[in-house]
Amino acid sequence: MTENPGVLKWSARLTSVALLAGCVVSNDPPPAEPSAAGGIARNVILFIGDGMGVSTVTAARIFDGQSLGMTGEEHELIFETFPHVALVKTYNTNQQVPDSAGTATAMMTGRKTRAGVINIGPEVRRQDCQESLDQELTPLGVIAKERGKSVGVVTTTRLTHATPASVFAHSPERDWESDQYLPESDRAQGCLDIAYQLTRFDVGGGLDVVLGGGRAEFYGGEFDGNRVGGQDDLIREWLDAGSNRTYITTRDELARLRAAQQPGIRPAQQPEELPEPRSAQPSRQQVLGTFSRSHMTYVAERPPDTTEPTLAEMTSAAIDLLADDEDGYFLMVEGGRIDHGHHDGKPGYALLETQAFARAVEAALEQVDLEETLVLVTADHSHVFTIAGYPVRGNPILGLVVENDVTGEPSPEAAVDATGTPYTTLGYANGPGAVADQPRPAPETGTGAVYQSHIPVVSHRIDGSLDYSETHGGEDVALYGIGVGSDQVGGVIEQNLIFDIMIQAFGWDDGD
Ligand SMILES: [Zn+2]
Structure with missing residues (x-):
């Protein structure tokens, strides 16, 4: 990829954000907008932070800032400097x-549908294969x-999880991975399982x-897998179906692949194992x-x-590979475990995942030309995650609430609730941190701690476990x-309009 003005402009902005580290308040002008904001995009990248609600973004901003030695509240994650922002319903x-699954379908097909x-389409009952077969919605992965x-x-x-599956698969049940x-x-x-659909996906090769x-x-099972129906090695079948296909399983293999893609960059180890240059490939x-x-x-x-590999490493490698196509690309990048950290009641986990997600966005911005690329960053849904109490400025975001005294200066000890027990800034309305039928103990804090919540909710997984x-x-x-095309981002919108924004950016809203 060649140097271009859009990339340079964004790099300058990155530097100014980095310089904010010591400042309390940003007086920076908004980032320079590419002149082609309303034109046709060659490429679209959709970043989905799974479960990255607004409270998660705020807490991650503070967490990231504090990890850089700042008080944190004034910090900005890279995507918070984007010029266009909307709220999404x-x-x-149902x-x-x-x-x-339902939210990813809205973004990928332009149609809201049922959960799961x-x-x-929304008329089909979940798990009803027969009904689903003639109600399939075409996702952007197929259209592109x-x-x-x-x-x-x-x-x-997992590549077969709901959000990634929405790029290429159809299923009346998300758990048919x-x-x-x-x-x-x-x-x-x-009805076909999602792994099978991924490896047999044949649109456009x-x-x-x-x-x-x-x-x-x-x-x-013979290869330590979950499949039971006799198709024991879908990866081998996928490889056999094309001589241009490479399967990798490690960070080193990804680095070597990327190095072969970019002649100027070489991995730190084992350069003798570099694969043949891509020009030798038939397609x-x-x-x-x-x-x-x-x-x-x-x-x-x-x-x-x-x-x-990290999410940023995977994102960078993907862009390198996709940028080879003169016709452009569509890339979906999911920070998928923000959601899981929250489900586990562990904000430390969720915030580390959000931080890695922001790094992936940053890596992408260093590679793409914004004069020909639309970059969207969103979440599929929020979590019941709150930032509460009246902690002092710069209070450790994973810590106990320490309040100001009447003069506005920090108190020497943590605040206590009506029972005399300290409490954390971060917490949940429900989840595994709920205490039932006993007094609330002093809370645990830190990266691995399960944070306190109110309601001990319970449901059943597909394997019957609680x-x-x-x-x-x-x-x-x-x-x-x-x-x-980012000038279309604004207002309070239905989630399925994200599909329309991407289609319009590609110039495909002409009805053909
Ligand atoms: Zn979830």
């Missing part, structure tokens, strides 16, 4: 507080391939870059990477010698936009 057609279904674009999917969850939970009767009717977790959904390279058996490891739990997870929240989420 996330409800599903649910006030949504799930990720992927790219299936049909129109000659390359398509990429990057996530920290492999054939493990897909009933034989539904399979006989023609197949998906171009697919990076994430969830290896077990592609293999049968554009397609890459499938599964870096973990299930979801990728939480940032909070990764060992220093992890073999899993799930005490904290729940999603129903308030609006934010949408941030920069680049070509």
Whole structure:
């Protein structure tokens, strides 16, 4: 990729944001807007922070700022400097507080639908295979391939999880990730599991870059996988279907692939193992990477010698590969485990995931030309996550509330509630941190702690086990936009309009 004015402009903005580190208040002008903000985009990148509600963005901003030695409140995550922002109504057609399958369908197809279904119309009952077969909605991943674009999917969850699946699959049940939970009767009717759909996706020659977790959904038991129906090695079948296909499983392999893509960059180790240059390939390279058996490891739990790439590394590699297509690309990048950290009642986990998500956005902005690319950042839904009490300025965001005294100076000790017990700034309306039938103890704090909540909710997973997870929240989420077509981002909008914004940016709203 060549240097261009859009990239340079954004780099200058990045520097000014970095310089804010010592300032209390930003007096910076808004970021320079590319002149082509209303034109046609060659590329669209949609970043979805799964469960990244507004309170999560605020807490992550403080968390990130404090990790840089600041008080934190004045800090900005990179996407908070985008020139266009909207609020997004996330409800599903049958649910006030949504799930990720219904919300991802809204963004990928332009139609809201029921919770739990992927790219299936709202009339279809969840898990009804027969009804679903003639009510399939066409996702942007298919539309983009049909129109000659390359398509990429990057996530920290299993590649078959609801949000990534919405780019390429159809299913009346989000949990049909492999054939493990897909009933034989539904399979006989023609419903296919999501891993199978991913590897057999053949529109425009197949998906171009697919990076994430969830290896077990592609293999049968003899290969330590979850599949039960006799298709024991979908990865081998995917490789055999094209000589231009590469399968990788480690961070080093991803780095080597990227180095081969960019002649000027070489990995630190094992340069002798570089693959042949891409020009030797008969057609554009397609890459499938599964870096973990299930979801990728939480940032909070990764060992220093992890073999899993970061979300930023996967995003950068995907853009390098996709940018090879002169016709442009559509890329969906999900920070998928923000949601899981919250479900576990662990804000420290969720905030580390949000920080990694912001780094991925930053990496993308360093690579793309905003004169020809639309970059959107949003969440699919919120969580019941609050920032509460009256903590002093700069109070550690994961800590106990310390209030000011009557003079406005910090008190020497943590504040206590009506029972004399200290409390944390961060907390949840429900989830595993709820205390039932006993006095509330002094709370634990820190990255790995389960934070306190009110209601001990419980539900059933598809395997029948009990799930005490904290729940999603129903308030609006934010949408941030920069680049070509981002001037359409504004106001309070229905979530399915995000699809319209992307289609319009590509210049495909002409009815053909
Ligand atoms: Zn969730």
